[in-house]
Every structure is written in C-alpha cells, then in structure tokens.
Amino acid sequence: MIQKNPPNKEIETFLQSTDHFIYHTPLFRQFIETSFSCNYQLICSYEKDKISALLPVVKITSKIFGNRLISVPYQEYGGFCGDSSTLPKLLNFIQNEHRKGTEFLEIKGSIIPKLNPSDSLCKKSSLQKADRYKRFVLPLSSEEEVWKNIQKSKRKAVKKAQKAGVCRILTTSDLNEFYKLYLENMRRFGSPPYSKQYFINFFEIIETKGYGKIYGTFIEGKLASALLGFTYNKRVHITTAISNPKYAAARPSDLMHWKFITWAIENHYQSFDFGLVREESGQFEYKRKWGAKLQELPSFFLALKTQEIPTLLDPSNNKYKLAIKIWQHLPLKFTELMGMSIRKKLGM
Known part of the structure; x- marks a missing residue:
C-alpha cells in the first residue's frame, strides 16, 4: 500500500527506527510549505500496516521551465529513507500518478550515502544516474x-x-x-x-x-x-x-x-557537512582545507514524459552561466522582489 501524507504520528514513529534527516520529517514539510506555498508530499509505502519507506516529493510547475517532481527542492539533498526494497513500489506509484503533465522525477543525492539507490536498483527502477557534484564531510x-x-x-x-x-x-x-x-x-x-x-x-x-x-x-x-x-x-x-x-x-x-x-x-x-561543491569551483579548495573528506553526490532521474536527463540547472550549461552573469548586474531591490518567485519555479 502507498499513502501520501499519512498522520504525523505514524511518520514520526517510523522515523524513530530508521536513519533519516530533517527533510524526511513533518516539521520540515511545515517549513517548506510555509516558505514556498507548495504541497510537500511525504509518500509512504507500507508493509504489514506499518510504514516501511518514505520519499519526500514536491511538484514544481512552470510554463517556462516545465513541470517536474523533485526530492527535495530548495535544498541540496533529498531521497528516501527506510527499506530500499520498497523503492520500486514508490516509483511505480509516482509514474502512474504523474505520467501526464510531468517531465521527470529528480531524486537528489542523500546526505546519508547508504540511502542512495544502488546500481542494480537504478536498473530495476529505470533510474538514470547523473554525477554533477561532490560533497565535503568532516567526521567529528x-x-x-x-x-x-x-x-x-x-x-x-x-x-x-x-x-x-x-x-x-x-x-x-x-x-x-x-x-x-x-x-x-x-x-x-x-x-x-x-x-x-x-x-x-x-x-x-x-x-x-x-x-x-x-x-x-x-x-x-x-x-x-x-x-x-x-x-x-x-x-x-x-x-x-x-x-x-x-x-x-x-x-x-x-x-x-x-x-x-x-x-x-x-x-x-558525528559529522559536519560542508555541502555540495563543484570540483572546478573556488569553494572546493576552501572546504578541503578543513580536513573534510570528499564524497560522491549523484542525482537520480526517472523519466515520465521526457527521456533525457535535464541540463537546465547543470553548472556546465551555457544558458545557466549566462543567467548568472545577468543576475550579477541587476539592481539589488529587483533581486529581492523577484528572487523567491524564481526559486520557487526552479525548485532551487
């Protein structure tokens, strides 16, 4: 059985017994929904009447940038928690519900590496893997x-x-x-x-x-x-x-x-996570000097309408680079007025 946004108490009971991060919680759902006026869904699979896995997802809609699902938007990390064997059920549910009108599902890399889908699970679930970023984590x-x-x-x-x-x-x-x-x-x-x-x-x-x-x-x-x-x-x-x-x-x-x-x-x-980084950026060297360990941070895509991995927010995309240069020269007040609405449409 799959259920969207079951009672908070059920979710909190499940989270007590599984490794997870704040973006899996009802509290974080409240934070994002209050900040972005969106529908932050905690999609849960059940085994024997108990939650076995959870995937947080938000649908981002835009006439310019297209419609897509992201786990999790407005943050660097995302992905599921719980029993990985039930992830195909969750993805199948999403495919059936969003086949029309949604381009793809993006599952950002997890802050907990063991929760990232394995290669075999990707193959089984038709997930495409993209390696665009790394991350630096300092063990404490x-x-x-x-x-x-x-x-x-x-x-x-x-x-x-x-x-x-x-x-x-x-x-x-x-x-x-x-x-x-x-x-x-x-x-x-x-x-x-x-x-x-x-x-x-x-x-x-x-x-x-x-x-x-x-x-x-x-x-x-x-x-x-x-x-x-x-x-x-x-x-x-x-x-x-x-x-x-x-x-x-x-x-x-x-x-x-x-x-x-x-x-x-x-x-x-136990750990101090400096967040994602691109190897060619100035932040790469800054974070490395703290003694942090470099880790992979893949993203995963499930095609719903499109078959291509999107590149709009890929830092190597020339349009992305041009948008950065333009934004750097805009009046400060304009960036304040327009920034949040653009972030909402981009899911960033």
Missing part, C-alpha cells in the same frame, strides 16, 4: 583531533580572526543586518535569493526546535560573515555561507566555521 571526533587535521594555513586564519572579531549565534534581532548581507552575496553569486520570510520561518519553525542555527562573525560591530546550518540527527549540514568582502583579510568566515564545528563537537555530533 575530539576538538584536538579535528584541529590537528585542519590545514596549517586554515588554523592560522582562525587564530587571526579570533583576534579581529567576535563570533556568536545570531537571533531574530540580527535578521535585518543578516538579510541585507545575504542579498548582496546572492547577487554577487549570481543566484536568486530566498525571501526574508524564509529566514523568519527558519527561526520560528527550525531554530526554536534546536534543528538549526546561524553563526555570525562581527568586526568593529558590523556583521562580517554568517553561516546557516541544519543541526539534526547528529549531523550538521551547512546550506548558506555569506561574507562582506570588506573584512575578508580578517578571515571572519574561518572563525564562524570553527565556532560551528566546535559547537557540534561539544554537542556530540
């Missing part, structure tokens, strides 16, 4: 051990930043200053920004439950950098890192990373 042990494995230049940068600035956890009172810096960074990156309401929801729904936090480094009383991460099930996943180039020489970004890492160690977290 003692503070001394982690510090020892950080590259010497990075340790020196942390010490320099400790003399120049102060790092602390941000609160809603810091939101205006944080969001202004965030907008400036997103334009510089050439990427549409989230709305301020997204971060208000983060504080109200996620942070208050202890499932996320934002660290910020202040220099001369000004916010010089900030780092947002989800903190769930003994894993920290960093999703947003911003900084003011004016203070780059003081290395505020290194200080906030180290503060977040030490917090995670003190609270017995």
